[in-house]
Amino acid sequence: MMNSVYQPLATENILDLIWSNSTDAIFALDYDGSVIDANPAFQNMLGWNTEELYGIAFPPFIVNMKTVFI
Numbered sequence: 001m002m003n004s005v006y007q008p009l010a011t012e013n014i015l016d017l018i019w020s021n022s023t024d025a026i027f028a029l030d031y032d033g034s035v036i037d038a039n040p041a042f043q044n045m046l047g048w049n050t051e052e053l054y055g056i057a058f059p060p061f062i063v064n065m066k067t068v069f070i
Contacts, residue, residue: 033057 019026025042027035035053043049 027053027058029058 019039022039023041025039025045027038027042030036034055034057038050038053043053046053
């Protein structure tokens with residue numbers, strides 16, 4: 001029973017380590033395509049911190065599925 005309690009915590013810690021230490025640029029967008037988070041590699045690549053990136057739209061990375069399948 002205790003294992004099921006700690007499993008989500010362990011998974012979250014592993015994901016945090018990957019996010020923070022990856023040399024690949026990783027970012028998260030909201031449903032409108034605006035940046036809500038970026039890992040250190042992404043920040044270093046662009047030279048901006050998370051606060052500067054927050055809310056910036058990245059439409060080039062968002063594929064309009066209607067266009068793809070028409």
